[in-house]
Each structure stands twice: as C-alpha cells, then as structure tokens.
Amino acid sequence: MKVKELADKLGLRAINTHKDKDVEGVYISDMVSDIITGAKANCVLITLQTHKSLIAAANLVDVAMIVFVKGKNPASDVVELATKAEIGLFVSEADTWTFARKLAELGLK
Amino acid sequence: MSACTHRWSMTNIRQGYLVVEGCFECGARSSFFSTEVTPPIDEYQEGKHFWIHLGNYQAVKFDLRCGLCGKTVGLDDMMGLMLSTCQDPDCEVARLAKREGPGAWVYVALCADSTHRAGRCVSQEGIEALNQYFNENIKAPGKKIIVVPCRMCSSIDKCRGIIIADTGLTDLDAQVLPSQRQRQRG
Numbered sequence: 001m002k003v004k005e006l007a008d009k010l011g012l013r014a015i016n017t018h019k020d021k022d023v024e025g026v027y028i029s030d031m032v033s034d035i036i037t038g039a040k041a042n043c044v045l046i047t048l049q050t051h052k053s054l055i056a057a058a059n060l061v062d063v064a065m066i067v068f069v070k071g072k073n074p075a076s077d078v079v080e081l082a083t084k085a086e087i088g089l090f091v092s093e094a095d096t097w098t099f100a101r102k103l104a105e106l107g108l109k
Numbered sequence: 110m111s112a113c114t115h116r117w118s119m120t121n122i123r124q125g126y127l128v129v130e131g132c133f134e135c136g137a138r139s140s141f142f143s144t145e146v147t148p149p150i151d152e153y154q155e156g157k158h159f160w161i162h163l164g165n166y167q168a169v170k171f172d173l174r175c176g177l178c179g180k181t182v183g184l185d186d187m188m189g190l191m192l193s194t195c196q197d198p199d200c201e202v203a204r205l206a207k208r209e210g211p212g213a214w215v216y217v218a219l220c221a222d223s224t225h226r227a228g229r230c231v232s233q234e235g236i237e238a239l240n241q242y243f244n245e246n247i248k249a250p251g252k253k254i255i256v257v258p259c260r261m262c263s264s265i266d267k268c269r270g271i272i273i274a275d276t277g278l279t280d281l282d283a284q285v286l287p288s289q290r291q292r293q294r295g
Contacts, residue, residue, distance in 0.1 A: 037122050
C-alpha cells in the first residue's frame with residue numbers, strides 16, 4: 001500500500017509535501033531512542049511525540065510516514081525537517097489504540 | 110581481513126540511562142550508560158576533574174552482529190547519535206555534508222569524552238559497521254546515511270545538531286548539548 005492510499009482510506013490530514021512511498025509495516029513509539037532499534041524502513045510510525053529528535057530518528061531508519069495521533073501538530077521547524085527528509089507527516093484525531101486497530105483492519109502489520 | 114560482505118542486525122539491545130557529567134573546573138563533559146533502575150548522581154573528583162551531575166536521559170544501546178559470519182561489533186564506546194546540522198566552514202563534518210549533497214544525511218556518533226584528551230572515540234570498526242547497517246536498510250532511492258565519529262567535529266561542544274536521545278522531548282526548542290543549552294540561556 002502507498003502513503004497516499006493509506007492516508008485517503010483513514011481520512012488523515014497531511015501537513016507537508018511528501019513522496020508517495022510504499023508502506024510496509026507499522027511501529028508505535030513515543031521514545032526516539034526506541035525508534036532506531038525498533039522501526040523498520042518504509043514503516044508508518046504512530047506517535048504522540050512531536051519533537052524534532054523524532055524526525056532525526058525516523059530519517060535514520062527510513063520511515064515512510066509519521067502519523068501524529070490525538071490531533072497533535074508539530075512545530076514548523078519539525079515539519080520543515082521532515083519535508084527535507086521526504087517523510088510524510090499526517091494527523092489523526094484518533095487515539096493510538098483506535099488508530100492502530102484501523103491499520104490492522106487494512107491488513108497492515 | 111574478513112572476506113565477508115556482512116549483513117548486520119542489532120543485537121544485545123539494552124535499555125537504560127545516559128548519564129552526563131561535567132567538570133566545573135575545565136568544562137569537560139563526560140557520559141556513561143547505566144542500566145541501573147535509578148542511575149547514579151554522584152559528584153566526585155577524578156584526577157584534575159571535579160565531576161558534577163548534569164542529567165540522566167533514557168537511552169538505548171546496542172551492538173551489531175553479522176548474520177553471515179557471526180562477527181559482533183561492540184558499540185559500548187558510542188553514547189548516542191546526532192544528526193548534524195553544523196554549517197561551520199571550519200568543521201570537517203559540515204564540509205562533508207556539503208560535499209555529499211542533499212541526499213546525504215550525516216550523523217555524528219558521540220563518544221563518552223567530549224575532550225578526546227585520552228585519544229579515545231568511537232572505534233573505526235564501529236563506524237564502518239554503523240554505516241553499513243543503516244545504509245543496507247534504506248529503501249529511498251538516492252538516500253545515504255553517513256556516520257562519522259565525533260572526533261571529526263571541530264568542537265563537539267559547539268557543534269550544532271539534533272541528538273537522538275529522550276531528553277527535552279516536551280521542549281519547543283531544538284535539542285542541543287547541555288553545554289550549548291547553558292550558553293543559550295546565558
């Protein structure tokens with residue numbers, strides 16, 4: 001599944017321009033040190049964390065897209081760094097559990 | 110020399126705290142990794158240094174193991190990784206990032222001793238394994254991760270970057286080294 005297709009199916013709000021990469025897995029974490037040991041390339045990262053360090057970690061492991069749950073919005077410098085890294089940023093109003101269930105229903109694991 | 114082309118994966122992943130200390134006499138910074146439930150916050154003298162506690166940050170450490178030949182590269186000497194945003198023309202890290210172009214992302218592997226007076230930093234073997242590991246997992250065309258040791262920075266205490274550590278994550282300002290944060294406040 002591609003980033004755009006996933007975003008459309010889940011009604012996500014895009015907050016930057018990004019590439020339509022393949023999405024091949026899911027990782028949930030709010031700790032940046034955990035992301036570099038757990039997230040895989042081309043995964044969708046679900047998080048509450050909006051700090052710039054998150055993008056530094058996500059870029060290192062080549063995350064395809066990040067979804068900020070509970071309607072959280074990152075600051076403009078965070079969006080700018082993610083755009084430069086070609087990581088799609090999206091916002092969902094759902095909480096982490098509800099959003100994760102939606103991803104599972106779409107067949108993402 | 111090994112003929113193995115190596116296919117690295119993370120091994121020996123440890124959860125703990127990065128404990129950062131500073132010497133109030135000379136301004137040196139030192140850090141170590143603690144897996145204790147409550148990390149130590151001691152103040153003590155060590156030779157000419159008077160170490161005071163600057164902070165504990167949740168962190169993860171890991172080693173790399175080759176699935177083909179079984180070789181393990183220990184990364185005990187690496188305290189963290191920092192995405193370099195340095196633009197100092199006198200810094201080799203900034204020059205490297207400029208030379209490599211927009212698809213390259215330079216990460217600095219931080220060792221325990223910012224002064225490098227003891228001559229130690231993250232091992233060359235560790236740096237090579239980190240470069241291979243992160244790049245072999247990248248799927249974005251044209252993207253390249255370059256990991257360099259912090260001894261390459263003109264001054265790691267002045268170098269600008271985004272440290273991958275769980276500290277200050279609710280702050281709005283970009284994450285910086287403790288010594289930089291003190292200067293920004295001053």
